[in-house]
Amino acid sequence: MTGRIGHAPKGLSRIQERNRSRIIEGGLAEFSRFGYSGTTIEKIAVATGMSKSNLLYYFSSKAAIYEAVLAHILDVWLAPLRGLDPEKDPATELAAYIHQKIKMSAELPEASRLFANEVLQGAPRIQRVMEEDLKSLVDEKSEVIRHWIRAGKLEAIDPVQLIFTIWAMTQHYADFQTQIQILTGKTLDDPDFRQEAETTVTRLILRGCGLELKDGTGQGDAL
Amino acid sequence: MTGRIGHAPKGLSRIQERNRSRIIEGGLAEFSRFGYSGTTIEKIAVATGMSKSNLLYYFSSKAAIYEAVLAHILDVWLAPLRGLDPEKDPATELAAYIHQKIKMSAELPEASRLFANEVLQGAPRIQRVMEEDLKSLVDEKSEVIRHWIRAGKLEAIDPVQLIFTIWAMTQHYADFQTQIQILTGKTLDDPDFRQEAETTVTRLILRGCGLELKDGTGQGDAL
DNA sequence: TGAAGACTTGACCAAACGGTCAAGATGATA
């Protein structure tokens, strides 16, 4: 009863750190599959190998787990866009951005699906984050794209529309994985399919902006 | 007790027809907003102005309502792709297809979100439909695209990837409406924004395929 | 070693939910 945890970010014991991580991991798996309402604390407990009561020792409620999961993946999910560098040339940067986004869809499809689920339902729990952090990030990167356009490095195109279409195409591979697998038998786990997806998206975006990519494949992996 | 309804498609009374429609309509609104698990029969009842018991008079279970909703929108949702005509030229046809898909996302965003929700969760209830009807439709239309490519009317591109990217971009405006509204303050309800979206998507797709659109705007509305 | 906290759990509770049922209201038909 004395061991109040609440939302203290400081002084997590080894056990707390480990168990909170496990819960967030299991929560991500369940929430991304079944949505918020379709997920029960009990199912997360089973997924993590812990008891339901113990989950509620570390998080005060189901909603608290959900929010922790969301917060945990938000930064990593937005990282690629943050990396868009106005000093480099747009073809390289856009191709790299698409590469990163495809990579995220391949390696963290659950994160993509969780966001999709959340936004689909009106983003009731991350509205504030979107209105503040995401909005300012998108505004900032829109300005980068406008900078390229003003510099004559890029054809005129609405920056926000450009960002939306990149999001749409890349995340589609994670969000609609089931459909894609049914129709093609493949997912982004298949290296050939993944390369084909990346090539297609890159081609559409770059050409749509009047750009050309020098090197056909094999972009660097570094952020 | 004698008035068995079950799944008899024949001989629906006027009242039955009206009430089943209302339930499907209300069900679409609720299921698309909150997902299957997040929707309660009671909420659908309130939305339709009927009692919970009465809903269960017309449909044997919540799952039955859900399936009726799904079935109801499936045909109309796939209609645009069915219209892809191999005899006409690809630029016109692809532009028309994108136009239709944007139109659907604008006018039936709930249908788009319902499908997105369903697929996101592994398509547990429409897997068969996708494996059979959708797969054969996509196969057929992929062949149309390949036909264009063989005839030299279209650059070489993977037909399935092309279809996926069109789906991704157009449906994104419905599925992520909340996000788009937060970031731009607009939705497809805004005529200017809708035109901008359609122009952007059309431009990316056509250029990506090495095509040009003669007429900039104002495509016909007819199917 | 032993005490004080941190950690874990099973039993339990109230609310919400899907679904049943019997009884009443309404509409069609003669």
Add this chain to the structure above:
DNA sequence: TATCATCTTGACCGTTTGGTCAAGTCTTCA
């Protein structure tokens, strides 16, 4: 108007679910 099938509803039931609690186990450290 009388009759019967259709339609509608409130009361009710069993299950599931989020969350509480008291009691027990394990860690840590003097």
